[in-house]
Amino acid sequence: MPAPTTFPADSASWPAFLATSVDAGLDEGRALIARLKDGTPRTTSEVLELWNDTDIAIGTASARAHLFAEVHPDSAVREAAEASAQAAEDLFTERGLDHDLFEVVAATDPAGLDADATRAREHVLRDFRRSGVDRTPEEREHLRALAQRCTEIGLEFSRNIRDGVRTIHVRPEQLDGLPDDFRAEHPAGDDGLVALTTEYPDMVPFRTYANDPEARLALTREYLLLAYPANEPLLAELLTLRAERAALLGYEDWPTYDTEVKMIGSGRAIAEFIERLDGLTAGPARSDVETMLARFRQDSPEAAAITSADNLYYDQVIRREDYDVDSQAVRQYFRxxxxxxxxxxxxxxxxxxxxxxxxxxxxxxxxxxxxxxxxxxxxxxxxxxxxxxxxxxxxxxxxxxxxxxxxxxxxxxxxxxxxxxxxxxxxxxxxxxxxxxxxxxxxxxxxxxxxxxxxxxxxxxxxxxxxxxxxxxxxxxxxxxxxxTNDAGEPIPADLVARMRRADTFARGAWTRRQLNFTALSYGLHAEAPADLAAFTAAVDERFGPYASIPDTHQYAGFGHLEGYGSAYYTxxxxxxxxxxxxxxxxxxxxxxxxxxxxxxxxxxxxxxxxxxxxxxxxxxxxxxxxxxxxxxxxxxxxx
Missing domain, CATH: 1.10.1370.40 (Neurolysin; domain 3)
Incomplete structure (x- = not known):
């Protein structure tokens, strides 16, 4: 049986590990591509097996490069891995646009292949077509440059989000409402203030439990400014380049190109899906938000709207008061x-x-x-x-x-x-x-x-x-x-779980509507790249909500799915x-x-x-x- 990966035992060995487990894989992929084109007569099965070997070599190198670019504690290793990830994506692009290689695969005869091999051959030829291998040499070169630039932008976009952690400082009393363990883990500094970051272990509990609406708003605002302004021009360029790639390949827009190989089948089907869910969720979401706002006004009579700085807080308040589910009491069972x-x-x-x-x-x-x-x-x-x-x-x-x-x-x-x-x-x-x-x-x-x-x-x-x-x-x-179980070893009570399930039905419309907002944003940005990202996002918020937008924020800059999922957040x-x-x-x-x-x-x-x-x-x-x-x-x- 194959053996699992063996990692370096010391930090000094990581550059050598990347060289042998990532860069060497890319070199092997290049050699296999050259072998496929060396003119040796081969059966269809032999051609497909060699193709599969290139997939294994490049795919494994790419997977490792992308992983270590995101998780390795040494920034130098992350940077090296990111460079290798770029090289892997570039190699996939070059392979897909290699006309000589395409002719080798296209000349094969599918007769006698089993079902999996037949499917593999069909997918290879389909992907060649989608890459633009049948275009002129000049068009292929332009498509190659566009794809490479998209990869560069995507890596930088993700890096800016990963490294763009923001911090606010609050007075100790502004932690009122937070669990005791959170407060213990966040002591005041020498300046008497408590530092809170936009990382999830800080942001989610604070937005959920902090009684102070201004403090919740301050942290939420910083989160919605993640990777701004750095990612704004990158996203604008990425949307433009994707649209150009789709047009060069003969597609109406990027969603049409992207969905050709997905279950949904077409870009227009995304728009239809959005409309169907719009009809299903508009009323329930409005009711949920009105319930939250009414409860907000009990605390703050002047409150005009529910924003994303308030929804988590009043969601748990209502679940506690109306459904007898105290989220902080629930936490004791989950270590x-x-x-x-x-x-x-x-x-x-x-x-x-x-x-x-x-x-x-x-x-x-x-x-x-x-x-x-x-x-x-x-x-x-x-x-x-x-x-x-x-x-x-x-x-x-x-x-x-x-x-x-x-x-x-x-x-x-x-x-x-x-x-x-x-x-x-x-x-x-x-x-x-x-x-x-x-x-x-x-x-x-x-x-x-x-x-x-x-x-x-x-x-x-x-x-x-x-x-x-x-x-x-x-x-x-x-x-x-x-x-x-809690500290006494007692399992979570069945009646508490039953109440949690009932409470989970609250704000289901608003939650789905919020996902629909992201879906519409992801699709709309790619269906026709807007001249003004902030204005387009505001228009999506205005239609789908369900929460009032927070002025002078730019959530699209930190919306990582726009790089990875592209137009397909509907997924x-x-x-x-x-x-x-x-x-x-x-x-x-x-x-x-x-x-x-x-x-x-x-x-x-x-x-x-x-x-x-x-x-x-x-x-x-x-x-x-x-x-x-x-x-x-x-x-x-x-x-x-």
Missing amino acids: YPAVRNGVLDTISRLFGLTFTPVNAATWHEAVTVYDVEDDGVRIGRIYLDMHPREGKFNHAAQFSLTPGIAGRALPEGVLVCNFPTGLMEHDDVVTFFHEFGHLVHEILGGAQAWAMFTGVATEWDFVEAPSQLLEEWAWDTGVLQSFA YLWSLVIAKDLRSAFADGLMDPVVGRRYRDAILAPGGSADAADLVERFLGRPTSFEPFEAWLSEGLTGG
Whole structure:
């Protein structure tokens, strides 16, 4: 069996590690591309196998470069990794525009290929066409330059967000409302003030619990200025270049180009999806915000609107007062070590897996490592990098370290989050389950022969569905009671979980509407790049809200999904519709091992070897339906 990655035991060895595990992979990819074009007569299978070898070499190097650019504690290593990530993306671009290489693949005969090889050949030819390989040499060179510049901008855009942490200073009394452990971790400095950053472990609790509306507003404003002004010209250029690339390739706009290989099928379908959700969410969101505002005015009679500085605070106030759910009391049941073990145990029981701790060197001492075993056989390795530190990726995401290839490479995935080391919010627990859904998909889908189908390689607008489905386990009484205990060892009460579930129906319309706002912004910016980013964002806020915008802020500058997801932020709501439908298969309980194994085999294990719609239909026995999502949304109108 393939062995997992061995990392350097000391910091001085990291440059050499990058050279052998990243840069050498890119060199191997270049050599394989040259070999494919050397004129040697080859069968179709031999050509495709060599192509797959290039995918493995470049893809593995790219995955590692992108990971270490985001998580390595040494800024010099991050910079070197970022340069290698740029080189990997450039090599993918050059390969896609190589006309001689295209002719080699196009000359192959698909007769006699098995289904996976046939699908691989079709995908290669499709991607060649989408890269512009059939254009004139001058057009291909221009497309190459555009793609390379887009990669440069994307890396810089992400770096500015990662490194752009902002800080405010507040008086100690402005921490009133915060949990005792938060206050203890944030003592006043020599100037008598408390420093708070826009990092999640500071920002989310403060916006949720701080009684002082001006202090909440101050921190929220700084968060909405993240990476501004640096990212404004970068985003404007990126939107312009994407539009130019799409036009050169013969597409109406970037969303039309981008959706050609996604479930939704067309850019216009995104607009139709937005309109459908607009009709479903406008009324419920308005009602939710009116409820919050009425409660806000009990504290501040002059309050004119609910903004994103207020919604988390009044959401928890209303849940406490109207649903008898005190978020701070709930926190006592969720300590990070127990939550981590509980998530691992839940996934183990559901999918028949074993997670075995491994004492191995990594890039940071806080990273924990586990081998993933199935019936005693190691099938992958996972890394949990779960707590914040300077220079680290500051959201939550799953990264590939080693794309799995059957018999050749063990799948290795990395979970990168920014959770506290002690007590966690229940929302953190939900996020943990969500991101772990990506991680288990990476491992279970990582036994493909073809690199292009391995791991989380489904259509990109399906990729969130398995993770959104796994969030359901964070609301299940039996699951939570298996690991959520207080200091006295008492499990979280069943009646508390029931109240939490009822309380979760509150503001469901507003939450969905906010996601729709991001969806409309992501799509609209790319459908027609605006001359004024701030004015366009304000127009989106005006239509979709659901919260009043905060003047003189620029959230688009810190909206990292605009780089990675581009016009496809709709993915989250699109996938949520599917996830709610997938949930219906677990009618006899979320921990049903028979359904869990069937889900594992039908949805996760195939990776990208079949269209997502086909995977869903195989599992459900029918095409997916919108009805479970509508029923879920309507619970917010009835209080569950």
